[in-house]
Amino acid sequence: MNEEQRKKQTVNEKETYAADKKSGQEKDFSQYFQTTYVPPNLKQAKKRGKENVEIHYDFEVPESMRETGKGKKFLIRTYGCQMNEHDSENMAGILLDMGFESTASTDDADVILLNTCAIRENAENKVFGEIGHLKTMKRERPELIIGVCGCMSQEESVVNKIMQKHQQVDLIFGTHNIHRLPHLMRDAILSKEMVIEVWSKEGDIIESMPRARKGQIQGWVNIMYGCDKFCTYCIVPYTRGKERSRRPEDIIEEVRHLARNGYKEITLLGQNVNAYGKDLADMNYGLGDLMDEIRKIDIPRVRFTTSHPRDFDDHLIEVLAKGGNLVEHIHLPVQSGNNEVLKLMARKYTRESYIELAGRIKKAMPHASFTTDIIVGFPNETEEQFEDTLSLVKEMEYDSCFTYIYSPRDGTPAAKMEDNVPHEVKRDRLRRLNEMVNDLSAKKNKAVEGKIMEVLVEGESKKDPEVLAGRTRTNRLVNFKAPKSCIGELIHVKITEAKTWSLNGQVVETAEVK
Ligand code: 5AD
């Protein structure tokens, strides 16, 4: 179906819906929007992968829409992961090309977009809270456009709820529809009905979207989209579609561009970066090959996230061990330390193979810091199984961990599992895990007291504008006093005091390091 046909059908669907609603014969929302909205469906989603992904290099905001936003301001509120941060930069770029200006205040915004996260229920609750707040503002300023995008808009239940309870929302669009923003924004401004466009199809790769990057020190570089791993608790494979890798030459050009523009650090992004290249049919090329090329570009620091242990191969380890601008920090989500739970999660590795992989990485990169993600309270997790997680954390001596209580996500296999673990027990497990994680983190920080470390100065610290904050190559947060002119520079800092989650330090002359 081409764009024109799709649009026509969408209009028909909307009209049928509006008529049924008027006559009180409204059916479930998904019954109407066949072309623009298909709910997440594991069976269907697993059938992915056969059709080719097209790469488009010709995106442009149409000439006729370049003044749509003239005299108007937008604000994008981003929730969730770096991928959403990245997408928000694209949306901001598009809106700027449409003539909008950006603002940091909701009071003078004409357009407010909520770029949402669906990974856990509390992330969704936060967004619904915000949608609720905006209701009063919409009542006072009916011309305000409120849009909901990102991962939550890919969920049928969320779209239904917004349709039924939050008529103040003007626009809903999905993660595969970002390039459609000029048309959607124009429709939202012109239409009295809620504009909804959520494609469940995987989406092509749109290379030439405009980009308004936040900051000039660190840049996100997306290397792939989607995830095909289908861990049983995770909604990402449904909200972000199948794995699609960007062409290496496009990624390398983007990194070169950032280097030329003075960026000091880039982070290569993907839901599962270790699967990079598997879908590139015409070449045998993986993350290791890509990093080996990026290593040669004159940019001081290169990070990557997120890894899946299953696809972390020896070639990548070999390349990372070359160091240089490839920093020694490995984020390797483990999720659980118990083999039965790992199996139920469909992680497809064991505790033993994870530890063995970490050992290989540590051997090649002895100074690397290790961080991880852990879920406690997966359905029916026993005390013994949880203790396996504790013992793994102890054995791995992580530098820091992101820890979560399992949150059932509609449409995922784990959400159908019965769960006999009371919430208080899950909360207590999280508390016990965090206690261990914090102790380890404090211990790791203590070990660098007195050391001189290279720090990339990111800006003022969150707590005190007189203090600057930056990160070491190993991703430790350091606070220190220095002139503001240091922001964006790589400097050397002597660590004077270790805290649980951060370090305090004093700037030293580089000469002292030698
Ligand atoms: N419940 C709790 N945590 C989750 N994560 C992903 N899905 C869920 C869920 N349903 C966590 C995983 C993942 C991180 C980004 O979020 O630990 O690595």
Ligand code: SF4
């Ligand atoms: Fe979710 Fe990550 Fe598993 Fe993909 S690899 S399904 S994003 S937890």
